[in-house]
Amino acid sequence: MQTFFNTVNGQPVASPSTFESKNPATGETLGLVPHSTRDQVVAALAAARAAQPAWAARPDSERKSLLLEVARVIKDQAGYLAEWVTREQGKPLGGVGPDQVPGAHFELWGCEVWTQVPASLDLPVEVAFEDDARRDEVHRKPYGVIAAIAPWNWPLLIAIWQIVPALRAGNTAVIKPSEYTSIGTLELVRLIAGVLPPGVLNTVSGGGEVGAWLVDTPEVDKILFTGSGATGARIAATAAKHLTPATMELGGNDAAIVLPDADPKAIAMGLFWGAFINMGQTCACAKRLYVPDSLHDAIVSELAQLAAAMPMGDGLQPGVAMGPMQNRMQFDKVSRLVERARADGATIVCGGEPPGGPGHFYPLTLVTGIADGAALVDEEQFGPVLPVIRYRDVEDAIANANRLDVGLGASVWSSDIEKAKAVAQRLAAGTVWINQHGMVHPMVPFGGAKGSGWGVEFGVEGLKSMTRPQVISVKKN
Numbered sequence: 001m002q003t004f005f006n007t008v009n010g011q012p013v014a015s016p017s018t019f020e021s022k023n024p025a026t027g028e029t030l031g032l033v034p035h036s037t038r039d040q041v042v043a044a045l046a047a048a049r050a051a052q053p054a055w056a057a058r059p060d061s062e063r064k065s066l067l068l069e070v071a072r073v074i075k076d077q078a079g080y081l082a083e084w085v086t087r088e089q090g091k092p093l094g095g096v097g098p099d100q101v102p103g104a105h106f107e108l109w110g111c112e113v114w115t116q117v118p119a120s121l122d123l124p125v126e127v128a129f130e131d132d133a134r135r136d137e138v139h140r141k142p143y144g145v146i147a148a149i150a151p152w153n154w155p156l157l158i159a160i161w162q163i164v165p166a167l168r169a170g171n172t173a174v175i176k177p178s179e180y181t182s183i184g185t186l187e188l189v190r191l192i193a194g195v196l197p198p199g200v201l202n203t204v205s206g207g208g209e210v211g212a213w214l215v216d217t218p219e220v221d222k223i224l225f226t227g228s229g230a231t232g233a234r235i236a237a238t239a240a241k242h243l244t245p246a247t248m249e250l251g252g253n254d255a256a257i258v259l260p261d262a263d264p265k266a267i268a269m270g271l272f273w274g275a276f277i278n279m280g281q282t283c284a285c286a287k288r289l290y291v292p293d294s295l296h297d298a299i300v301s302e303l304a305q306l307a308a309a310m311p312m313g314d315g316l317q318p319g320v321a322m323g324p325m326q327n328r329m330q331f332d333k334v335s336r337l338v339e340r341a342r343a344d345g346a347t348i349v350c351g352g353e354p355p356g357g358p359g360h361f362y363p364l365t366l367v368t369g370i371a372d373g374a375a376l377v378d379e380e381q382f383g384p385v386l387p388v389i390r391y392r393d394v395e396d397a398i399a400n401a402n403r404l405d406v407g408l409g410a411s412v413w414s415s416d417i418e419k420a421k422a423v424a425q426r427l428a429a430g431t432v433w434i435n436q437h438g439m440v441h442p443m444v445p446f447g448g449a450k451g452s453g454w455g456v457e458f459g460v461e462g463l464k465s466m467t468r469p470q471v472i473s474v475k476k477n
């Protein structure tokens with residue numbers, strides 16, 4: 001059994017104990033992951049601290065070209081890393097392009113693009129004010145050392161979303177992957193750290209306790225966290241002790257609202273992937289679908305046909321469109337929500353009966369005859385189950401979409417863009433997509449409203465969030 005290593009100060013680091021990483025499609029053990037000790041977390045932060053001044057002092061053009069080199073390494077190693085994503089996370093290998101299943105190759109392509117884009121962005125000095133008496137410039141300074149904590153659903157892509165803009169802005173970083181999907185990230189960092197100065201990018205690995213050690217220290221200048229709201233709240237409480245700023249990308253329960261003038265056939269594919277990409281285990285998936293009475297049956301039938309056409313299995317096998325769920329905890333949550341809906345009288349249009357066997361396979365499931373207030377509607381299912389809620393009056397759909405204490409994304413589907421925009425403006429969500437859902441872009445800021453998080457990632461706004469402003473104010477004669 002292969003044991004994997006953390007990377008600290010450019011060197012492989014083993015730990016006194018390890019834990020197993022398992023394939024969610026087969027249950028097989030894939031490898032052993034070091035369980036970082038508290039001293040090793042301190043050492044990783046010290047390496048990042050030592051490397052930071054020289055990294056920040058490099059000309060911007062050098063950091064840019066080193067990160068473009070990182071993008072090249074990701075591209076060269078995409079096949080190897082995509083296989084790790086599939087083995088460990090479960091999503092099928094899939095492909096890249098409009099007709100391809102968005103799986104592990106798509107994730108690696110995203111890693112490459114989300115490295116190239118921040119590498120190519122600049123944060124020029126802004127003049128906030130100028131008159132005859134004074135000139136006030138806003139310069140952008142790195143925070144220093146960044147602690148990043150990532151989830152298991154898009155393990156490599158989310159790691160890249162955290163790491164690359166942080167480094168681009170002159171910070172150094174220590175990242176902890178999810179304990180469910182560590183190997184892919186440890187391998188990614190091992191490979192890309194090879195083109196970076198030692199200490200600029202480091203890893204630690206383990207469960208929540210290692211994450212807690214990583215953030216409970218004045219040695220961290222900014223925290224980047226992507227994961228559940230419950231963990232986010234715990235990290236925020238720790239951050240408060242040290243007054244450490246944090247970007248929080250937390251859970252959501254995105255509503256998709258179909259307007260009566262939408263064409264069910266035209267929107268079905270977009271709705272399907274909006275809800276079921278990565279088996280619904282995506283922060284900004286459509287998790288509640290509101291449809292008008294007039295279109296209900298047509299939309300449910302289109303979605304059920306698409307669900308039936310998607311082969312599910314071990315994502316390393318050719319032709320597989322849907323993999324297993326990533327872990328038993330998530331599988332159990334989805335099972336519980338569906339069983340409760342069934343017991344309360346909802347209709348399970350398709351799915352709802354897991355096949356059993358060694359993997360965490362749960363069929364694509366559509367649930368109708370369900371309303372707001374049901375647990376499957378109100379709780380984030382984070383799995384391959386979509387509740388379809390009928391509405392008569394769009395005002396009710398809007399009010400229900402805004403009912404919950406989260407607001408990551410939302411979408412509106414219509415043949416009339418202006419009508420859709422008018423609804424979009426009334427939805428309490430960080431992003432509202434029109435005739436698409438979850439289509440994040442490296443140039444476009446992404447972040448949550450309400451309990452879905454603090455701050456944004458991506459684009460110029462995301463890069464700015466990796467810096468603190470410093471004003472240089474000059475008195476003129």
Ligand code: NAD
Binds near residue numbers: 229
């Ligand atoms: P999680 O909160 O259980 O774990 C996330 C990470 O936090 C893991 O690395 C874990 O080890 C670590 N952790 C756990 N307890 C900790 C603690 N006390 N201190 C520090 N670190 C700790 O989340 P998950 O189950 O991995 O991910 C699923 C959740 O993440 C869903 O709610 C989903 O919506 C959300 N998510 C949000 C986004 C986004 O961008 N908004 C993206 C992906 C996932």
